[in-house]
Amino acid sequence: MSRDDKQRFASVVLPHLADAYALAKWITGDRADAEDVVQDACLRAFRAIGGYAGGNARAWVLTIVRNTAYTWLGKNRTATLVPVEDLEAVERATARAGTDLGAASTPSPEAELIARADAAQLEAAIAALPPQFRETLVLRDVQGLDYREIALVTDVPVGTVMSRLARARRRLIKTIGSETP
Amino acid sequence: MTNSATDREEAVLLLHAYHDGELDPANALALERRLAADPALAAESRRIGSLRRALREKIPREAAPAALRMRIERTLGLGRAQSRPSLRALAASVVLAAALSSSATWLALQPTPGDAAAEAVVAGHLRALAAPQPIDVSSSDRHTVKPWFNGRVPQAPRVVDLTYEGFPLVGGRIDVIGRAPVPTLVYRHRQHLISLTAVPAAGAAAAPEQRTVQGYNLLGWTADGVTYWAISDLGAGDLHKFADLFRAAPPDG
Numbered sequence: 001m002s003r004d005d006k007q008r009f010a011s012v013v014l015p016h017l018a019d020a021y022a023l024a025k026w027i028t029g030d031r032a033d034a035e036d037v038v039q040d041a042c043l044r045a046f047r048a049i050g051g052y053a054g055g056n057a058r059a060w061v062l063t064i065v066r067n068t069a070y071t072w073l074g075k076n077r078t079a080t081l082v083p084v085e086d087l088e089a090v091e092r093a094t095a096r097a098g099t100d101l102g103a104a105s106t107p108s109p110e111a112e113l114i115a116r117a118d119a120a121q122l123e124a125a126i127a128a129l130p131p132q133f134r135e136t137l138v139l140r141d142v143q144g145l146d147y148r149e150i151a152l153v154t155d156v157p158v159g160t161v162m163s164r165l166a167r168a169r170r171r172l173i174k175t176i177g178s179e180t181p
Numbered sequence: 182m183t184n185s186a187t188d189r190e191e192a193v194l195l196l197h198a199y200h201d202g203e204l205d206p207a208n209a210l211a212l213e214r215r216l217a218a219d220p221a222l223a224a225e226s227r228r229i230g231s232l233r234r235a236l237r238e239k240i241p242r243e244a245a246p247a248a249l250r251m252r253i254e255r256t257l258g259l260g261r262a263q264s265r266p267s268l269r270a271l272a273a274s275v276v277l278a279a280a281l282s283s284s285a286t287w288l289a290l291q292p293t294p295g296d297a298a299a300e301a302v303v304a305g306h307l308r309a310l311a312a313p314q315p316i317d318v319s320s321s322d323r324h325t326v327k328p329w330f331n332g333r334v335p336q337a338p339r340v341v342d343l344t345y346e347g348f349p350l351v352g353g354r355i356d357v358i359g360r361a362p363v364p365t366l367v368y369r370h371r372q373h374l375i376s377l378t379a380v381p382a383a384g385a386a387a388a389p390e391q392r393t394v395q396g397y398n399l400l401g402w403t404a405d406g407v408t409y410w411a412i413s414d415l416g417a418g419d420l421h422k423f424a425d426l427f428r429a430a431p432p433d434g
Contacts, residue, residue, distance in 0.1 A: 006259055006396065007397065007414065008414065011307050015311050017249075021244075021245040022243065035249045039253055053372050054372070110228050114231040119239045119240060122239055122240060123240065141236040142240050146201070147198070147201065162198060169232055169233075176235075
């Protein structure tokens, strides 16, 4: 470990530790697991720091965290992963069937219900999302990345980011908007 | 509703992009018109807005657990000072480096005003590396970079083109030393950035003098009433080469 690498790690990775931890927590759904993932990711980032060519440090760090988290999940909880292709085919079919917007023109109380939802409700609804929808929603609505950054981190085209985000939000709206407060 | 399912799907995607500020003005305008004419879409827009607001306001943003940060720093052998570069930590490390390194005893014996400048230069470089963009003006053209400094600092720096020597110009930024804004040029060599800060100096010309701060090589020299500080994670040899090339380059126009 050279001092240069340590210095670069300290200035490139450590400023984004909170974001790294938050993303790992949302992906794994568990604080202790998230800590393990972040520590693992930091080791990977440290080994790769020599190849970091500048640019968006946060996206670079979050990409490593995300990949580490999925590797970790694959090793520790094989059963929970759903192949994303199947998932998106189902979503698309549902959307085409015209049920996508829910009760259309009626001025629904959903918006109000959503506004009144508390943190626990929101967190439970996010946790219940399929992984690929959840990470996209979290990166955008919790961590504030833009579409391009999310595409970079999740390694999919911007169009896929858009459709995942739309579907994730639609599910949340459906879940929270139908709950009795 | 006469729109096809695909058309509707696309409108919904655009609606989300609209809420996320990802639409260009033309598309945003088109969507606003459509919202005014489509109550179902407008209702969905309200729900999306409501959801985004709820998520923003109610999902707590927490810091990484302190224990985790410490574990990582311990595992990688990072000190506290390195993890949070602050002026005080940098100053302390300069003093410590001076006290420990026999080759730098001159620094411990003879603190000069240049030391404060050196610390500020290091801090500026670290801050720039941590920022999304290490530069305020991004250009490889010195005729773009030099004028950018006019009006921002008392004196625009000397900018030389070292592209063919393997040190292309990346851009420039303003750093602050003491309370004065000073120009910093950013060059690149392979994947390493070099910050070159130019500080007006009263002293006589001086040849490059090297020191190491926080693992960075720092090279300071004075010429034509300007003290130059070059800092990089480059090796000392490459940094000296850069300084020699910069000093040897003909004056710019």
